[in-house]
Amino acid sequence: MSIDLDHAPPDISAKTASAPSPSPALVAVVPASARRRSVPRWTRRTAGPLLLLGLWQLASSLGWLPVDTLAPPSTIASAAADLIEDGTLPGAMAVSLQRVAIGLVIGGTAGTALALLSGLSRLGEDLIDASVQMLRTVPWVGLIPLFIIWMGIGEAPKVALIALGTAFHLYLNVYAGIRGVDEQLMKAGGALGLGRWSLVRHVVLPGALPGFMTGLRYSLATAWLALVFGESINADAGIGFLMNQAREFFRTDVIVVCLVVYAFLGLTADLVVRTLERLLLQWRPTFTGQ
Amino acid sequence: MATDLHGAVAATTAVRVAGLTRSFGGRAVIDSLDLTLRAGEFTVLLGRSGCGKSTLLRILAGLDREIEGEVLVPERRAVAFQAPRLMPWKRVWRNVLLGLPGRPDRERAEQALAEVGLEHRTDAWPKTLSGGEAQRASLARALVREPDLLLLDEPFGALDALTRIKAQQLVAQLWQRRGCAVLLVTHDVDEAVLLADRVLVMDEGRISYDTHIPLDRPREVGDPGFAALRTRLLAELGVV
Numbered sequence: 177m178s179i180d181l182d183h184a185p186p187d188i189s190a191k192t193a194s195a196p197s198p199s200p201a202l203v204a205v206v207p208a209s210a211r212r213r214s215v216p217r218w219t220r221r222t223a224g225p226l227l228l229l230g231l232w233q234l235a236s237s238l239g240w241l242p243v244d245t246l247a248p249p250s251t252i253a254s255a256a257a258d259l260i261e262d263g264t265l266p267g268a269m270a271v272s273l274q275r276v277a278i279g280l281v282i283g284g285t286a287g288t289a290l291a292l293l294s295g296l297s298r299l300g301e302d303l304i305d306a307s308v309q310m311l312r313t314v315p316w317v318g319l320i321p322l323f324i325i326w327m328g329i330g331e332a333p334k335v336a337l338i339a340l341g342t343a344f345h346l347y348l349n350v351y352a353g354i355r356g357v358d359e360q361l362m363k364a365g366g367a368l369g370l371g372r373w374s375l376v377r378h379v380v381l382p383g384a385l386p387g388f389m390t391g392l393r394y395s396l397a398t399a400w401l402a403l404v405f406g407e408s409i410n411a412d413a414g415i416g417f418l419m420n421q422a423r424e425f426f427r428t429d430v431i432v433v434c435l436v437v438y439a440f441l442g443l444t445a446d447l448v449v450r451t452l453e454r455l456l457l458q459w460r461p462t463f464t465g466q
Numbered sequence: 467m468a469t470d471l472h473g474a475v476a477a478t479t480a481v482r483v484a485g486l487t488r489s490f491g492g493r494a495v496i497d498s499l500d501l502t503l504r505a506g507e508f509t510v511l512l513g514r515s516g517c518g519k520s521t522l523l524r525i526l527a528g529l530d531r532e533i534e535g536e537v538l539v540p541e542r543r544a545v546a547f548q549a550p551r552l553m554p555w556k557r558v559w560r561n562v563l564l565g566l567p568g569r570p571d572r573e574r575a576e577q578a579l580a581e582v583g584l585e586h587r588t589d590a591w592p593k594t595l596s597g598g599e600a601q602r603a604s605l606a607r608a609l610v611r612e613p614d615l616l617l618l619d620e621p622f623g624a625l626d627a628l629t630r631i632k633a634q635q636l637v638a639q640l641w642q643r644r645g646c647a648v649l650l651v652t653h654d655v656d657e658a659v660l661l662a663d664r665v666l667v668m669d670e671g672r673i674s675y676d677t678h679i680p681l682d683r684p685r686e687v688g689d690p691g692f693a694a695l696r697t698r699l700l701a702e703l704g705v706v
Binding site: 368382460461 | 529544545551553554556565591592593611
């Protein structure tokens with residue numbers, strides 16, 4: 177047996193024999209489970225706000241933050257305890273929550289219904305979309321005087337303001353969700369014999385659900401914002417009323433308590449949406465962070 | 467006359483196409499095509515990309531109705547596409563039952579999934595399936611409809627070589643068990659000779675070559691008859 181020298185592999189025996197090349201430094205591939213922190217996620221999530229709270233208390237205790245400007249967390253906590261004890265805060269929260277809930281239901285239903293009409297049919301799009309896009313750019317806060325003239329100073333203008341603020345978010349996101357549904361899945365649904373309404377139920381609506389959830393998040397944020405505006409005009413109950421009253425008496429602690437309540441309610445709402453997303457969108461093959 | 471024709475051919479014919487034309491922007495992708503597929507026969511439609519083979523399959527599936535000419539197809543027909551196209555928001559068994567009339571129970575989905583060897587993935591989300599599993603789920607979704615005509619649009623195109631062999635064997639088994647007419651669209655000549663009773667070659671919107679595969683089953687790629695047919699078909703496709 178002979179080997180054509182031109183094609184033989186290069187002779188490296190001398191090299192390896194005389195000076196064995198140093199083996200490259202090896203690094204271990206760390207399994208993902210080992211890299212995960214031992215601290216549970218909820219602790220990590222609460223660490224940031226707690227740190228901020230500590231700094232605030234420290235600044236107040238050291239006198240950097242005058243009590244007249246901003247009360248320290250400890251004073252605020254005792255003010256909150258008083259307000260809860262005499263029933264003022266729970267009562268105000270109930271009133272405010274009711275306003276948000278009613279406004280959100282009305283606005284959300286209207287926004288979603290309009291989005292369905294214009295998302296599902298081209299006729300609906302032509303009739304509805306232009307008007308909604310036009311109205312969307314009107315700053316809804318600017319409508320407060322008009323709402324007072326139309327509906328007086330009772331519950332109606334406050335609820336209407338919240339409904340208006342939330343409707344557009346749901347409209348935009350549900351509409352985008354519907355129009356973002358994969359054409360191939362629609363074709364597959366057609367091939368499986370789904371009729372028009374079955375297609376909507378089994379393909380379009382589930383496909384638009386992520387958009388609905390995004391819209392819901394925006395809506396909730398706007399709902400609290402609209403609540404603050406709504407309750408700062410001629411309210412005789414609710415968190416906004418409590419805040420206005422506190423302003424009259426320079427009670428920064430009560431004002432902060434109300435702000436904290438807003439933040440707390442917002443956080444709770446976010447938690448509800450997160451839970452909904454976890455339950456309803458578990459099918460989604462998307463990136464969930466590392 | 468139409469009913470007459472249907473009655474006369476119904477016993478042995480699964481598909482009857484006469485003078486079919488489909489144009490896209492004035493250009494005829496399918497050009498006055500005539501075609502008859504026999505019931506229970508496995509037909510493979512070969513052709514280069516853009517020859518109109520997938521368009522023909524979509525027309526037979528009823529997904530494309532912008533046509534001229536006569537197309538007769540069975541009431542019960544099912545399609546499996548190159549991508550599995552499972553609804554990501556439905557678990558596998560719900561995907562299988564999607565579109566079935568009435569309120570089919572889960573058991574029917576489980577039977578169809580068992581037939582393709584996926585009984586252990588009944589409750590899974592589509593995102594957790596491998597490529598081969600998703601394609602098998604898509605097949606189960608087609609089979610649960612008990613079709614008289616099964617349309618397969620390059621169903622193995624996106625699978626890796628090993629999974630493809632398994633999937634081809636599975637389709638052959640399912641066809642032999644079910645006895646329905648199958649129209650498989652592909653550009654893989656080996657696949658055609660391996661599976662088909664009859665091979666059609668499509669070119670420029672017409673059937674340019676039509677042959678029966680006389681080889682016994684199961685077929686071997688190494689068989690001399692296999693190689694001869696393969697060479698002939700490649701020539702018809704203008705490759706050799």
